[in-house]
Amino acid sequence: MLMGLSYEEIIDKIKEKGLSQTEIENKIKQRLEQLSGLISKEGAAQIIANELGVKIFRDVGKLKVKEIKIGMRDIEVDGKIVNVNEVRSFKTEKREGRVASLMLGDETGQIRIVLWDEGQIKRIENNEIKEGLILKIKNTYCRDNNGFKELHLNARSEIVLNPEGVVIENVAESMSSAEFSHKNISELKESDRNIILRGTIVQLFDPRFYEVCEKCGKRALMENGVFKCADHDVVGIKYAIVLNLFFDDGTDNIRVVCFRDAAENVLGKKEDELQNIKENPAEFENLRKDILGKQLEINGRGTMNEMFNRLEFIASRVEELKPEKLLQ
Ligand SMILES: [Zn+2]
Numbered sequence: 001m002l003m004g005l006s007y008e009e010i011i012d013k014i015k016e017k018g019l020s021q022t023e024i025e026n027k028i029k030q031r032l033e034q035l036s037g038l039i040s041k042e043g044a045a046q047i048i049a050n051e052l053g054v055k056i057f058r059d060v061g062k063l064k065v066k067e068i069k070i071g072m073r074d075i076e077v078d079g080k081i082v083n084v085n086e087v088r089s090f091k092t093e094k095r096e097g098r099v100a101s102l103m104l105g106d107e108t109g110q111i112r113i114v115l116w117d118e119g120q121i122k123r124i125e126n127n128e129i130k131e132g133l134i135l136k137i138k139n140t141y142c143r144d145n146n147g148f149k150e151l152h153l154n155a156r157s158e159i160v161l162n163p164e165g166v167v168i169e170n171v172a173e174s175m176s177s178a179e180f181s182h183k184n185i186s187e188l189k190e191s192d193r194n195i196i197l198r199g200t201i202v203q204l205f206d207p208r209f210y211e212v213c214e215k216c217g218k219r220a221l222m223e224n225g226v227f228k229c230a231d232h233d234v235v236g237i238k239y240a241i242v243l244n245l246f247f248d249d250g251t252d253n254i255r256v257v258c259f260r261d262a263a264e265n266v267l268g269k270k271e272d273e274l275q276n277i278k279e280n281p282a283e284f285e286n287l288r289k290d291i292l293g294k295q296l297e298i299n300g301r302g303t304m305n306e307m308f309n310r311l312e313f314i315a316s317r318v319e320e321l322k323p324e325k326l327l328q
Contacts, residue, residue: 010045013054024048032306040190040304043144046071066108070149070193073141077151079104079111080168081133087121090231100124104135105171112148113137117155129161136163144193148316180299186251190311192302197313198321199249201294207263209239209278241274243267247298247313256298258315265318267291295321
């Protein structure tokens with residue numbers, strides 16, 4: 001059985017690099033503050049370990065998609081390309097470049113593959129790597145992106161097209177059906193990922209809105225009087241919604257944070273309809289009455305809100321609860 005390391009074990013590993021307990025804990029605390037409670041203590045420790053080149057997993061070798069865990073390195077996996085996304089350019093203060101992604105699947109699940117190496121990106125552009133082909137990927141590592149696992153490839157990673165002897169008959173339908181598992185709120189932990197909660201909205205807070213880039217939808221921030229996103233200067237902006245609610249499943253209740261699509265699905269409103277609510281907060285009062293008591297299935301992950309020292313749940317997908325699901 002492959003296991004990730006516990007928080008204490010990660011710290012012990014980092015100590016091997018010559019840092020003291022206090023130095024390590026300060027780094028972790030700093031990182032937690034920087035990410036304002038968006039990640040767990042363990043998550044922050046993993047990031048620090050990765051930055052220092054400390055291996056927090058054994059070399060894991062060949063795995064099925066479902067067996068891949070966040071933080072694993074040197075993974076080898078076979079899969080069929082389900083789809084290939086458009087190559088994107090990016091520019092940050094630190095660097096600029098291009099990134100490509102595709103979905104890879106086997107009979108146990110699907111996972112997003114992210115390519116940063118220009119040589120590999122060119123193979124996508126010239127259609128050498130395309131939908132339907134079977135790939136073997138070596139020397140890749142797994143990262144968390146909003147509760148979803150991603151395999152990241154760099155120049156050291158290797159892609160083998162149509163590897164000999166590899167047959168993939170059926171690809172599992174989706175990431176969620178293969179990887180999410182139901183949990184009671186009373187059992188939820190901050191390190192839990194890919195969780196399904198089923199319950200009732202018992203309280204709904206006023207929505208908040210934040211600026212995003214009109215072109216790419218990323219967070220836009222004011223800098224010297226103009227808005228910028230990670231990719232674009234002086235962007236036109238629109239507003240994205242974040243909605244907090246209390247959710248109860250009979251075992252306990254928890255604050256759930258819903259961004260954008262998740263919030264739209266809670267409210268049953270499209271993005272443009274929500275702009276009205278931003279202009280006329282009174283309209284939200286009518287909506288609130290309809291939404292309270294609604295039963296939902298929410299996919300997402302646990303997170304510790306360090307500021308309030310409480311466990312919360314970040315929604316990645318929200319669906320109305322269908323009665324037959326309760327029987328599962
Ligand atoms: Zn943008």
